[in-house]
Amino acid sequence: MKRLTSDFRDALAVAFFALLVFGPFLGQHLDTDENYQLYLHPTPGLLAIAVAICFAGRLLMLQWHNFRPATPVHVTNAMAKSGKFIAPALLVFAVVMPFLPGVPNAYIDLGVLIMTYMMLGWGLNIVVGLAGLLDLGYVAFYAVGAYSFGLLATNFGLGFWECLPLAGILAAAWGIFLGFPVLRLRGDYLAIVTLAFGEIIRLVITNWSSLTGGPNGITQIPHPTLFGLKFSMAGGPGTFAGFFGITPHPYQRTMFLYFIILGLALLTNWVTLRLRKQPLGRAWEALREDEIACRSLGINVRNTKLTAFAIGAMFGGFAGCFFATRDGFISPDSFTFIESATVLAIVVLGGSGSQLGVVLASCVMIGVPAMLQSLQIYRMLIFGLALVVIMVVRPRGFISTRQPTVSLGKAKAIGADLIAEGRG
Amino acid sequence: MTILSVADLTMRFGGLTAVNNVNFIAERGHITAIIGPNGAGKTTLFNCITGFYKPSDGSVTVAHGEKSLRLDKLPGHAIAKKGRVARTFQNIRLFGGMTALENLLVAQHNKLQASTGLGVLGILGLGGYRAAERQAMELAKHWLHLTDLYDRADDPAGALPYGAQRRLEIARAMCTDPVLLCLDEPAAGLNPRESSALNDLLLKIRDEGTSLLLIEHDMGVVMKISDHIVVLDHGQKIADGTPAQIRADPTVIAAYLGEGDDDDPDAPIAEPAR
Structure with a gap:
């Protein structure tokens, strides 16, 4: 009873702040009268609804926190076990999806976009999830890859x-070049400097017009070919459609791009999964857990950090190269901070260090906003709300446990409470 | 034969001289203990030897057969790699989110990494990596047995009880294949039974050919297993000898009882930096 009273008081406080926040812009409506004079008329109904939602939402959330049973061990284990089936199922789905009858071209295109971010997420997962180095400038390597190709x-x-x-x-x-100066930095400081690097690369690209075309970007970047066969709408000899004697259709190229990015993303995943079970991958994780202990064991901390930066950046570069060939056009606008933030959000939402988590999170982060197009202005509101709910329910991401890389008996998933987050 | 010689070692932090002109020698195959009241400079001395501090003056030399190596000239990670001097920490530093077994494999990083051909052969599963990994697993199992942790090999290190964490840290240090193992208060926080098991473990490590250097407060441990004891007080060496000699030494007794000292006996001497 006492708890309920305090929860009630807490919810009231939230409602009060909601009143303050929503008051100025939901509580009144700006309109014009018949003389085109602006006037404000109050809309208390709308304001009351918003405040009531906040009140009820907070109360429900507190109740849920109170009665939430701690996730029992067998549930976590079952989740880890089901993970073994989810991954192959998703892979089969990814391979089969474009061939399913009635799948519109737009969905395959969306698949390409999701997998591009998945690949970026997997690349950044090496740096942030395994080595524990908080990198806010990952888009820099995406840009380097795209512009190298362009x-x-x-x-x-x-x-x-x-x-x-x-x-x-x-x-x-x-x-490696950007990794050197930040080797000594930790945590927030590392994040700030990597953020700056992301911006520096973008600004250099924008302003070095003679080389990069400046804000106009680079156009007419060639599309990929299949062993020299082009995917052109004109058909004829030397094109994919002409060679196989079929009618050219846009979906052929989309599908080709789909399988290129699927292959590249799977390569990223495979290399990461292999590396995790190797001395290098273990050293990354050890670095995340305790850098000083690593040094005492003779691990060269500098080189280990640099390899994490380099390998993570390499996959970012691959993804950038793919991005350039997919669109045929690149400009600095595609490499803003929001890209870094999105990729980092994918890694964090998925659960740092988890490969499957990145897959789920990129579907949520990229797929959900695209699917909600029809909701128009409410799209981002719902999306934002969904992200907040996910982070409240699962604070360490979708998959917060860690699978040991090696075991004598049966491997047991390690709970998030024991795993360090690193951050340099 | 000497394994470690510390000569004229001085460590100053600004105006504070934490270690002042300390000389001592640790013999190969011996357990050498460094004791002293709180604030005597033991941990500072220890950090100088294991490369975590760069000494202001003096030298630390480890002998490998005929050759000798200046530890104070090596970069941090090379102390364990080239110098083959391993250490543990007073406040345990395990990789908590990794299993006990993984902790022991991380310790063998350099050996394993060398067999992966810059990582490429390892990813492809080629070359000598498999054999190297099998060997590493055998060594890890050996130490898991010796430290009585075999049953907990797949448990995360952070979830082990305190005593087990201490033993795992020693096992991890031993997996780097050191010639000298430095232990910073290994018995701190252990109950008498664990403490006596630790004595047995340390003696076994010594008998397998690794020399030991330890800082310890627990006189029971020190007097029972040490072959040689160095006593520090106010950053200076005040005595050096066998346990029996140390026990009878009047300066040591005075230092521990705080005789002839007007101010706080635990405070190191502050003097201006040169």
């Missing part, structure tokens, strides 16, 4: 497949 293609006439490894290598080189 510039190599337009200046030297190279195609997508030749440029893909080059873009990865260049991005990795920048990862």
